[in-house]
Amino acid sequence: MAKVYFVGCGPGDPELLTVKAKKLIEKADIVVYSGSLIPPEIIKLCKKAKMYDAAKLVREEIFEVLRDNTLDEKLVVRLHDGDPSIYGAIREQTDNLKKEGIGYEVVPGITSFLASAAALGCELTLPGVTQTIIVTRAESRTKVPTREKISELAKHKATMIFYLSVHLISDIVKEAIKGGYTKSTPVAVVYRASWKDEKVITGTLENIAKKIRDEKITKTAIIIIGDIINPKHYEYSKLYDKTFSHGYRKAKVVS
Numbered sequence: 001m002a003k004v005y006f007v008g009c010g011p012g013d014p015e016l017l018t019v020k021a022k023k024l025i026e027k028a029d030i031v032v033y034s035g036s037l038i039p040p041e042i043i044k045l046c047k048k049a050k051m052y053d054a055a056k057l058v059r060e061e062i063f064e065v066l067r068d069n070t071l072d073e074k075l076v077v078r079l080h081d082g083d084p085s086i087y088g089a090i091r092e093q094t095d096n097l098k099k100e101g102i103g104y105e106v107v108p109g110i111t112s113f114l115a116s117a118a119a120l121g122c123e124l125t126l127p128g129v130t131q132t133i134i135v136t137r138a139e140s141r142t143k144v145p146t147r148e149k150i151s152e153l154a155k156h157k158a159t160m161i162f163y164l165s166v167h168l169i170s171d172i173v174k175e176a177i178k179g180g181y182t183k184s185t186p187v188a189v190v191y192r193a194s195w196k197d198e199k200v201i202t203g204t205l206e207n208i209a210k211k212i213r214d215e216k217i218t219k220t221a222i223i224i225i226g227d228i229i230n231p232k233h234y235e236y237s238k239l240y241d242k243t244f245s246h247g248y249r250k251a252k253v254v255s
Contacts, residue, residue: 008109128235154179
């Protein structure tokens with residue numbers, strides 16, 4: 001029986017599509033895609049598909065397109081920017097498909113926070129700085145559980161990554177400082193990571209809000225907070241240390 005494919009097409013650069021994603025969207029009969037979030041170069045790869053812009057549809061209409069065309073044995077792709085599992089709202093669709101006895105498969109894609117880290121040329125987990133990444137969003141129309149307030153998460157002083165929140169940068173700064181980050185903590189904002197018009201703005205919690213306002217960035221950006229952006233110090237990895245033994249290599253120098 002045919003199934004629905006929830007396909008992540010990456011952050012924007014068509015060359016960051018997975019081979020599997022490219023094959024599926026080229027063969028698809030039906031593509032429901034995420035409006036302006038998918039670049040034209042990727043849309044052009046949907047060579048024979050009937051296209052539905054999800055931005056113009058409500059939940060029930062999207063589901064009807066997925067269900068009805070799959071039952072007609074058509075190759076149906078729900079095309080997501082980045083990766084479907086991160087703020088992709090796929091659970092409500094997959095649960096309904098299961099209720100109808102329709103199968104599905106999720107095809108992962110490169111998410112925008114990874115493309116943002118690549119744009120910065122940084123490592124998100126540095127030994128001696130942090131080994132933890134917190135991915136979240138600021139509260140607006142979509143509520144965030146009380147235990148996940150920015151000020152609470154900031155207490156860990158890990159690398160914090162915000163989706164869907166750049167328009168709330170002033171609130172994020174205030175809550176991050178309240179939680180324990182210093183005003184001098186480095187911050188990076190990457191607008192449309194991997195797109196041709198990508199912008200990278202760096203600063204600190206003290207000045208990043210003004211920089212973002214000056215650039216007039218209000219959407220489609222990732223915020224990264226943490227010392228990994230501009231570390232004053234860090235430790236070298238033990239994995240490649242000459243005194244470190246592991247299953248594939250013995251230490252070359254005895255410490």
